Amino acid sequence: MTAPRALRGLLLLGRDPVYAVHLPMFGPPYDFQAILRVTPSTPTYDSARSRFGTSAVFTVRPETEVLLKDLEPGAEFPGELYFGRFDRDGDSLGPLSVRxxxxVHARPLDAPDTDPPDSGLTGADPTDPAYVVFGDEDRLFLTRRLTVPPDFDQTLTALVVDGEVREGWTVTLPGRRGDLMSRPRPGEQITTADGTQLQILAEVYLETDDLAR
Structure with missing residues (x-):
């Protein structure tokens, strides 16, 4: 029997609102992508984000088992906040509960065909790299939609130059290779399949080792 999918750790982004992005792996029980809009329990994160800026890496390690199926509005769980990666050389900033x-988005990695009809992927070329968009036009984030191992996790900040975006929508980048060296980079302007133009501001997060196999 397969173990239920559970949170491994979260990347925190933004200030108002605050978003949390699951740090996945391809093996169970961490084999899913999820993006949540959350409320931290203390001002520690907001103060640290204000001090270190938009591109600083903050992560949360849950202190109890948190299952994907339980990530409903109002759910709250305790954790520990880190400046940097919680499982590497990050510095603990103390306890922090997340509500x-x-x-915004949830997708098991072994079920790529489960996207709803309004996901933005209707008619998209499955070989084109894809990113889930969240935030708003003034503070936009893009997180790479994972495919099969080996792959890489990437989260970017961007501005809308022309067109519209919708929170939770998946945008594809036609004609672009999906390998690490061809990934979108800061300073680049990209055009999505629907013609929306985005200016990449910063690469907040990049991870290869977790998704190598």
Whole structure:
């Protein structure tokens, strides 16, 4: 029997609102992508984010088992906040509980065909790299939609130059290779399949080792 999918750790982004992105792996029980709008329990994160800026890496390690199926609005769980990666050389900033306000996106990695009809992927070329968009036009984030191992996790900040975006929508980048060296980079302007133009500001997060196999 397969173990239920559970949170491994979260990357925190933004200030108002605050978003949490699951740090996945391809093996169970961490084999899913999820983006949540959340409310931290203390001002520690907001103060640290204000001090270190938009591109600093902050992560949360849950202190109890948190299952994907339980990530509903109002759910709350205790954790520990880190400046940097919680499982590497990050510095602990103390306890912090996370309350879920809204589930923006969730997708098991072994079920690529489960996207709803309004996901933005209708008619998209499955070989084109894809990114889930969240935030708003003034503070936009893009997280790479994972495919099969080996792959890489990437989260970017961007501005809308022309067109519209919708929170939770998946945008594809036609004609672009999906390998690490061809990934979108800061300073680049990209055009999505629907013609929306985005200016990449910063690469907040990049991870290869977790998704190598």
């Amino acid at each position: 879920v306000s809204h589930l």
